[in-house]
Amino acid sequence: MDVGSLSTAAPSRLTESDASSAPGPRPGLVSPAVGFASDAERLDWLIATLGEPFCRKLGLYRVPDDLVLSVVIPAYNEKASIHEILRRVRAVPLRKEIIIVDDCSTDGTRDILREMAKADGDLKVVFHERNQGKGAALRTGFREATGQIVIVQDADLEYDPAQYPELIRPIVEDQADVVYGSRFIGETHRVLYFWHSLANKFLTLLSNAFTNLNLTDMEVCYKVFRREVIQGIELKSDRFGFEPEVTAKVARFTFPARGERPERKCRVYELPVSYHGRTYAEGKHIGVKDGFQALWCIIRYAIAD
Numbered sequence: 094m095d096v097g098s099l100s101t102a103a104p105s106r107l108t109e110s111d112a113s114s115a116p117g118p119r120p121g122l123v124s125p126a127v128g129f130a131s132d133a134e135r136l137d138w139l140i141a142t143l144g145e146p147f148c149r150k151l152g153l154y155r156v157p158d159d160l161v162l163s164v165v166i167p168a169y170n171e172k173a174s175i176h177e178i179l180r181r182v183r184a185v186p187l188r189k190e191i192i193i194v195d196d197c198s199t200d201g202t203r204d205i206l207r208e209m210a211k212a213d214g215d216l217k218v219v220f221h222e223r224n225q226g227k228g229a230a231l232r233t234g235f236r237e238a239t240g241q242i243v244i245v246q247d248a249d250l251e252y253d254p255a256q257y258p259e260l261i262r263p264i265v266e267d268q269a270d271v272v273y274g275s276r277f278i279g280e281t282h283r284v285l286y287f288w289h290s291l292a293n294k295f296l297t298l299l300s301n302a303f304t305n306l307n308l309t310d311m312e313v314c315y316k317v318f319r320r321e322v323i324q325g326i327e328l329k330s331d332r333f334g335f336e337p338e339v340t341a342k343v344a345r346f347t348f349p350a351r352g353e354r355p356e357r358k359c360r361v362y363e364l365p366v367s368y369h370g371r372t373y374a375e376g377k378h379i380g381v382k383d384g385f386q387a388l389w390c391i392i393r394y395a396i397a398d
């Protein structure tokens with residue numbers, strides 16, 4: 094079942110390109126004879142038929158009409174996947190603002206993005222004049238974001254945008270302010286490098302020891318934030334130090350008292366995400382040096398900055 098396509102409200106919430114790429118009702122599940130005037134009506138029917146708990150499990154739930162998800166995509170030399178990742182992001186039937194930050198690619202990604210921006214006026218593309226790293230690209234993207242919720246999307250195909258409705262749900266339902274995906278708690282994932290995963294687990298453990306959070310995958314790409322959280326944090330790391338830095342700062346983030354509401358800490362949730370890891374031959378960039386840099390950043394941002 095296409096979870097994303099069914100977790101929608103009225104089609105008015107979809108952009109034109111979303112609407113054109115969203116698959117229609119599935120024969121057998123939704124009979125054409127039933128005829129739904131809108132996706133919202135179809136969703137109501139599904140909830141009434143299958144029951145709310147089951148639908149929630151599938152990521153089928155009502156999203157407020159005015160909700161906009163800002164998708165921030167840092168891209169560096171991703172010409173092989175940039176078209177496809179954008180297609181997959183657009184196919185998610187939520188109202189979205191897509192912000193791509195090209196980190197001074199040299200493989201032709203820049204030209205592709207220029208063309209894409211020309212063809213789609215709604216697509217925000219920012220070009221860095223020199224290569225600075227994922228962290229710097231994200232800083233640029235976060236500054237541009239205007240949606241209520243902001244998600245990080247890498248420009249390769251390792252993560253699946255169809256999971257956005259599940260990922261944002263804890264925030265939509267006001268249980269969480271920040272949601273992390275996790276590749277280690279039960280979803281489908283490609284079996285790859287042992288030492289890589291061990292390093293990942295060690296970095297998460299060390300980060301947890303300093304933050305007192307019990308995350309299982311600190312280095313995951315899928316991090317979702319209420320916009321006021323991510324725009325309320327000052328980020329300094331230019332490269333992959335972004336992950337430990339943002340984690341340390343989220344753990345310390347406090348919402349100020351507002352009206353009746355007292356000051357409160359940021360609430361963090363975690364849920365499983367699938368992972369189709371690529372090999373170094375397939376273009377993976379992150380390496381041993383980045384592991385050591387992450388180690389340094391965990392300590393640095395725990396005690397200073």
Ligand SMILES: Nc1nc2c(ncn2[C@@H]2O[C@H](COP(=O)(O)OP(=O)(O)O)[C@@H](O)[C@H]2O)c(=O)[nH]1
Nearest residue numbers: 167168169196226227230247248249377378379
């Ligand atoms: N490696 C690398 N990635 C960058 C840079 N700037 C932006 N990115 C993007 O950051 C994301 C994560 O990088 P990636 O190489 O996929 O990391 P990995 O999958 O963890 O090895 C991708 O979307 C990259 O295109 C950069 O300077 N170097």
Ligand SMILES: [Mg+2]
Nearest residue numbers: 247249251377
């Ligand atoms: Mg990647």
